Amino acid sequence: MSRFLILFGVVASSVIGAGAVAASEFEQTLIAKGSALARSVCAPCHVVSSGQPSEPLLKNPGPSFDQIANSGAVDADGLRVFLASPHADMGPHARMANPRLADYQIERLVAYIMSLRRAR
Template identity: 40%
Template sequence: MGRLRGFAVGAVLSVVPASLSAQQTGDTQQGLAFARQACAACHAVERGQPSSPNAQAPPFGAIANTRGMTGMALYAFLRTSHPTMPNLILEADEIANVAAYILSLKGGQ
């Protein structure tokens, strides 16, 4: 019984990284379009945009260049409500697209 349980846990864990990776892929152009529509009122979403309309909202370039920023970190953040942000309910593909766009800004402002 113990071996079977260990095998089952191992099998499940071997699938988890693949499903997490799938959530990290997205379309950067669709992510930019969504960001322009839903995020630009508060955040600087364009490459090279110097500051956000709302001084409390970090520019997407700064988010992208945060040490350790990954698609999974963005996915987790965007799936969680935050008191300083509107409570947006995003579909998984919308999150993947926005995360892909944000990460495309890495290395530049």
């Protein structure tokens, strides 16, 4: 009986361990895809990463993604809501078209931006 319990424990913990590895690989893929999407769709107006090859084109660029991630005011749910609508705070003469991001694209971008958050 006790041998069975030990065996069960070993099997259960290796299954749980494998699950954790898979989850983090999934997260890494999500972040990498979010980073690629940000570089193509958001980089014209934001500094999306420190190694960004070109400056944003906008005269008054948006905050950098590093600033957004570390502002303390932003969390993943807030970002999801924000990214599901057009940027509303750009002023009456500078509306950004609704990027009409798909849910999976929003998830990638949120994963990428939140990955820029530094431990506090």
